[in-house]
Amino acid sequence: MAPQNIDNLQQSFQNAISFQTSDSNSINEDQVSNSLTDSYMDSNIFMTPKIINKANIKALKPFNTGDIKILLLENINQTAINIFKDQGYQVESYKSSLPESELIEKIKSVHAIGIRSKTILTSSILKYAKNLSVIGCFCIGTNQVDLDFAGKNGIAVFNSPFSNSRSVAELVIAEIISLARQLGDRSIEMHTGTWNKVSNKCWEIRGKTLGIVGYGHIGSQLSVLAESMGMKVIYYDILAIMALGTAKQVSSLDELLRKADFVSLHVPATPDTVDMISSPQFAAMKQGSYLINASRGTVVNISALINAMKVKKIAGAALDVYPNEPAKNGANLFSNSLNSWSSELTSLRNVILTPHIGGSTEEAQSAIGIEVSNALTKYINEGISIGAVNIPEVSLRSLNLDQENVVRVLYIHQNVPGVLKTVNNILSNHNIEKQFSDSRGGIAYLMADILDVDAADIAKLHELLEATKYKISIRLLY
Numbered sequence: 001m002a003p004q005n006i007d008n009l010q011q012s013f014q015n016a017i018s019f020q021t022s023d024s025n026s027i028n029e030d031q032v033s034n035s036l037t038d039s040y041m042d043s044n045i046f047m048t049p050k051i052i053n054k055a056n057i058k059a060l061k062p063f064n065t066g067d068i069k070i071l072l073l074e075n076i077n078q079t080a081i082n083i084f085k086d087q088g089y090q091v092e093s094y095k096s097s098l099p100e101s102e103l104i105e106k107i108k109s110v111h112a113i114g115i116r117s118k119t120i121l122t123s124s125i126l127k128y129a130k131n132l133s134v135i136g137c138f139c140i141g142t143n144q145v146d147l148d149f150a151g152k153n154g155i156a157v158f159n160s161p162f163s164n165s166r167s168v169a170e171l172v173i174a175e176i177i178s179l180a181r182q183l184g185d186r187s188i189e190m191h192t193g194t195w196n197k198v199s200n201k202c203w204e205i206r207g208k209t210l211g212i213v214g215y216g217h218i219g220s221q222l223s224v225l226a227e228s229m230g231m232k233v234i235y236y237d238i239l240a241i242m243a244l245g246t247a248k249q250v251s252s253l254d255e256l257l258r259k260a261d262f263v264s265l266h267v268p269a270t271p272d273t274v275d276m277i278s279s280p281q282f283a284a285m286k287q288g289s290y291l292i293n294a295s296r297g298t299v300v301n302i303s304a305l306i307n308a309m310k311v312k313k314i315a316g317a318a319l320d321v322y323p324n325e326p327a328k329n330g331a332n333l334f335s336n337s338l339n340s341w342s343s344e345l346t347s348l349r350n351v352i353l354t355p356h357i358g359g360s361t362e363e364a365q366s367a368i369g370i371e372v373s374n375a376l377t378k379y380i381n382e383g384i385s386i387g388a389v390n391i392p393e394v395s396l397r398s399l400n401l402d403q404e405n406v407v408r409v410l411y412i413h414q415n416v417p418g419v420l421k422t423v424n425n426i427l428s429n430h431n432i433e434k435q436f437s438d439s440r441g442g443i444a445y446l447m448a449d450i451l452d453v454d455a456a457d458i459a460k461l462h463e464l465l466e467a468t469k470y471k472i473s474i475r476l477l478y
């Protein structure tokens with residue numbers, strides 16, 4: 001390949017990004033048809049809709065889309081901002097998360113909020129979110145949101161289940177080699193003027209065993225990459241999962257820890273994974289083995305790691321996530337006042353520390369922006385909850401333009417016997433064209449398209465449904 005100068009590389013990189021963005025035709029088609037659709041009603045004023053729509057699909061917007069307020073935190077990608085703005089929504093976007101008091105003030109009025117991993121949406125914050133209909137986690141993890149409280153209050157939560165998986169897997173591959181060759185230490189030494197050419201305890205990774213804990217999207221992707229570089233892969237998961245390549249599932253965490261030269265963690269933050277790797281697990285690991293954690297900070301007990309490294313049981317570690325992480329970028333934030341062991345950790349050799357950047361690539365962030373903003377838009381505009389992580393996933397096919405006087409009922413309710421009977425009684429004077437209902441734990445979601453409904457009917461339906469005992473939230477789209 002002919003050598004390229006840096007400007008050419010920048011240009012070809014930009015071309016690649018633009019190509020990816022414009023490749024998503026279906027998304028842009030939807031946007032075009034929606035942006036051509038005038039919003040025609042607010043919830044109290046009933047008028048004849050004016051609809052121009054190429055695809056002959058009726059867009060359901062019982063509101064002026066310009067009234068929809070979206071709050072985006074933590075530097076959510078421009079792709080998402082563009083999609084929301086094309087809908088006509090009001091978008092307020094911040095580069096970092098917000099201090100709690102400011103977040104509470106803002107969350108009171110917004111209909112949707114987009115966050116990444118730093119914004120913690122507990123019940124004590126969500127209780128102020130009286131207009132909030134949907135939360136978008138522009139990442140994989142959803143542990144930062146009280147999903148149960150959100151569901152019980154009719155707030156749907158969406159995430160992006162795998163758009164950054166490859167980015168995390170690639171980072172881990174880089175870390176495996178970096179730890180094996182002590183690259184972090186050599187680089188720091190060179191930056192401070194020290195030439196230290198050593199091979200002692202520096203290894204090839206070929207033929208070494210990688211133990212993957214959690215063989216989901218990231219773990220299995222990592223498995224394929226590691227094997228392609230000549231590593232043997234074993235994995236432990238609470239589920240029986242098909243092995244990729246020649247990887248082998250082992251039956252216990254202990255077995256994995258005893259056999260692996262490198263242990264990489266890819267489990268979610270759950271009560272079961274808190275301190276999953278602590279003193280007993282370090283004791284079980286091979287002498288001189290390595291630990292990588294790019295999952296969640298709660299999974300590894302850092303004091304136990306520090307001890308295991310001090311006694312040279314563990315030869316190196318790479319950490320991307322921490323029990324407490326700063327809410328914004330800046331100097332002197334990773335300190336003992338954030339995590340009491342910070343200075344001890346940073347003084348250890350062969351420890352690679354990164355600021356939660358596993359999913360931070362242009363490719364991942366752009367794809368996540370598109371995926372999550374489209375899920376939110378579909379939920380806001382059509383009630384479709386496919387991909388929601390805390391309420392039932394419900395969808396109905398679109399309505400045709402020639403279907404006039406149709407109302408889509410979106411009714412989230414407590415999952416108790418008799419509710420459907422009550423609701424269907426209310427709807428029974430109309431022709432129910434189609435309906436779908438599903439439940440998830442204590443929450444159920446009914447979506448129904450009903451025909452021959454005039455403006456007075458809509459008001460009456462709303463009043464009757466509003467008065468039902470087990471209602472959590474109700475929206476009528478027409």
Ligand SMILES: NC(=O)C1=CN([C@@H]2O[C@H](COP(=O)(O)OP(=O)(O)OC[C@H]3O[C@@H](n4cnc5c(N)ncnc54)[C@H](O)[C@@H]3O)[C@@H](O)[C@H]2O)C=CC1
Pocket residue numbers: 140141161162164165168213214215216217218219236237238239266267268269270272273294295296320321356357358359360
């Ligand atoms: N560092 C970063 O920037 C990123 C971190 N993450 C973290 O990585 C985690 C994993 O991501 P994915 O692979 O996409 O999730 P996933 O849901 O596809 O896979 C997780 C796997 O862990 C398994 N698992 C759950 N509990 C377990 C336990 N107690 N013991 C053993 N296995 C268990 C599950 O059965 C599943 O196969 C996410 O939950 C997130 O917290 C995700 C993306 C970026």
Ligand SMILES: O=C(O)CCC(=O)C(=O)O
Pocket residue numbers: 116117118138139140141142164356359360
């Ligand atoms: O990139 C981020 O903000 C968070 C990445 C992450 O941890 C996730 O996707 O779960």
